[in-house]
Amino acid sequence: MSAVAAIEPMIKADAIRKNYGRLEVLKGIDLQVQQGEVVCLIGPSGSGKSTLLRCINHLETLDAGRMWVDGAVMGYDLKGSKLHEQSHARICRSRVEIGMVFQHFNLFPHMTVLENLIEAPRLVLREKRSVATQRALKLLESVGLGDKAKAYPRQLSGGQQQRVAIARALCMKPKVMLFDEPTSALDPELVGEVLKVMKDLAATGMTMVVVTHEMNFARDVADRVVFMDDGHVVEQGPAAEVIGNPQHERTRAFLASVL
Amino acid sequence: MSVLTEPRETAVAPDDYTIVKAKHPGRWISAAVIVFVAILLLRSVMTNPNFGWGTVGMYLRDVSIVRGIGITLELTVICMAIGIVLGVVLAVMRIAANPVVRTAAFAYVNFFRGTPVLVQLLFWYNLAALYPSISFGIPGLDLDANRIITPMTAAILGLGLNQAAYMSEIVRAGILSVEHGQSEAAGALGINRLQTMRRIILPQAMRVIIPPTGNETIGMLKTTALVSVISVPELLYSSQIIYARNFETIPLLMVASIWYIVVTSILSIGQYYLERHYAKGGQRSLPPTPWQQLKRIVRVHAPLTSKGAIK
Numbered sequence A: 001m002s003a004v005a006a007i008e009p010m011i012k013a014d015a016i017r018k019n020y021g022r023l024e025v026l027k028g029i030d031l032q033v034q035q036g037e038v039v040c041l042i043g044p045s046g047s048g049k050s051t052l053l054r055c056i057n058h059l060e061t062l063d064a065g066r067m068w069v070d071g072a073v074m075g076y077d078l079k080g081s082k083l084h085e086q087s088h089a090r091i092c093r094s095r096v097e098i099g100m101v102f103q104h105f106n107l108f109p110h111m112t113v114l115e116n117l118i119e120a121p122r123l124v125l126r127e128k129r130s131v132a133t134q135r136a137l138k139l140l141e142s143v144g145l146g147d148k149a150k151a152y153p154r155q156l157s158g159g160q161q162q163r164v165a166i167a168r169a170l171c172m173k174p175k176v177m178l179f180d181e182p183t184s185a186l187d188p189e190l191v192g193e194v195l196k197v198m199k200d201l202a203a204t205g206m207t208m209v210v211v212t213h214e215m216n217f218a219r220d221v222a223d224r225v226v227f228m229d230d231g232h233v234v235e236q237g238p239a240a241e242v243i244g245n246p247q248h249e250r251t252r253a254f255l256a257s258v259l
Numbered sequence B: 001m002s003v004l005t006e007p008r009e010t011a012v013a014p015d016d017y018t019i020v021k022a023k024h025p026g027r028w029i030s031a032a033v034i035v036f037v038a039i040l041l042l043r044s045v046m047t048n049p050n051f052g053w054g055t056v057g058m059y060l061r062d063v064s065i066v067r068g069i070g071i072t073l074e075l076t077v078i079c080m081a082i083g084i085v086l087g088v089v090l091a092v093m094r095i096a097a098n099p100v101v102r103t104a105a106f107a108y109v110n111f112f113r114g115t116p117v118l119v120q121l122l123f124w125y126n127l128a129a130l131y132p133s134i135s136f137g138i139p140g141l142d143l144d145a146n147r148i149i150t151p152m153t154a155a156i157l158g159l160g161l162n163q164a165a166y167m168s169e170i171v172r173a174g175i176l177s178v179e180h181g182q183s184e185a186a187g188a189l190g191i192n193r194l195q196t197m198r199r200i201i202l203p204q205a206m207r208v209i210i211p212p213t214g215n216e217t218i219g220m221l222k223t224t225a226l227v228s229v230i231s232v233p234e235l236l237y238s239s240q241i242i243y244a245r246n247f248e249t250i251p252l253l254m255v256a257s258i259w260y261i262v263v264t265s266i267l268s269i270g271q272y273y274l275e276r277h278y279a280k281g282g283q284r285s286l287p288p289t290p291w292q293q294l295k296r297i298v299r300v301h302a303p304l305t306s307k308g309a310i311k
């Protein structure tokens, strides 16, 4: 790796704009996430946090701007001065680098926990079952669910399901992990076990972007907090500063409502 | 119960009240009417000589009738197979990203659902008049339509292609019943659209797809009677051939009807268990099967009477 690559951010959002019909959801977002950094995205409901996250792995197409992930433009091939739209197959390949965890887990209910984990490695990475299974079992162990490999998702609690979902994403050996309100659908007593897994993951040096309303998690784990409102990044900085001493009126109002 | 709230004039202890069951005179009257009508109907069926029960018995296991049942079943299986496979393809086309593909599938469904299947059958049967030779646009290929389109192929094409239009709607409803988050999660893992459909969406859609498909199969079995108009010797046409010879029209129609009822009843039992099987996961406890109901009645009532005797 050259010196240039070392300082290159893992994610670079460059003037991102996104509309749904006439509704402008992202109004020119600039954001950088360094390798190994944990960034928490906070902001009121409807401010565009999920949309921004989904633009990172190209689940949403952009209307303007560029999304760079690991030095490449997401969804496009850069040839000379032209950006060529990528085929669906190419986009799928880029998504392998980016794990995503959803609010409602979205586990595959017709498959066991183990099958959930090895499905994508087998289909996308074309791994042998034994190879994928070995890694999957290790990951299940690391999220504290080593004994649940043969269970079906509906037999697990919400917290357990979300931990499986995290393991499923990690099974693709991603370079970045995106979390969209991973604890919002959980009963309060189950939130801790999921946050603990995420904290452990952060400690391994994983680059993470986390949309969350858990301010304690943001304070403890995040290197940086980004406050979004109405499709703009309003304020960002170290967690202690943004949460402890917000500079903008809108940030203060939002924090007052959630703390 | 508090003694204070009890009305003073109550002379009987609560245990001694006798319960007078509600009477349902309406139920008795309607039951009586239905039984009366049923007896009349049964008597007329049994005594009217025009039904020709003797003849019915004679032809029930006639060789050509049995062969007709065979062809009816064969047509049902082949046409449903075509309908299901093509139906899945059409359903996936209906939700494709490509608008041309989507429109083509929509046009297909609209055409086949918008014209009577009887008319479609006659078209296929008379295809040779439309295209005397078939080349599929391949130079050098020249097939004689009269040779290829036998009554049986016309029947299979007519019923199978028409069924595909209906099956595609059932499959589409099944696909749409699967939560959007499923394809999103698959996409985020880098699984492509076709693999997502095959491995993630369709297996989950089966719960919604299979019960109505059982229904369609029963419908198809009866619809095959239509191909008698293009002289495919299935069950109805086989009976028609016989009564054209011996003029025992009603008895032979009875023979055909009895066989249709027997086969559809067997399929309906299969359908019942299929629906039960696919209701799993949707409900916590399944309704009991008739057999389980019977066992429960026997089990509950036996100890109850013995206990009652002790008391």
Ligand SMILES: Nc1ncnc2c1ncn2[C@@H]1O[C@H](COP(=O)(O)OP(=O)(O)O)[C@@H](O)[C@H]1O
Residues within 6 Å of the ligand: A020, A023, A025, A043, A044, A045, A046, A047, A048, A049, A050, A051, A052
């Ligand atoms: N698929 C969509 N179609 C139309 N509008 C959408 C869609 N997804 C999100 N929106 C709208 O975009 C805005 C931002 O949504 P979202 O990114 O989900 O906000 P957040 O995650 O911050 O709550 C909301 O007003 C929402 O209604």
Ligand SMILES: [Mg+2]
Residues within 6 Å of the ligand: A049, A050, A051, A180, A181
């Ligand atoms: Mg959201």
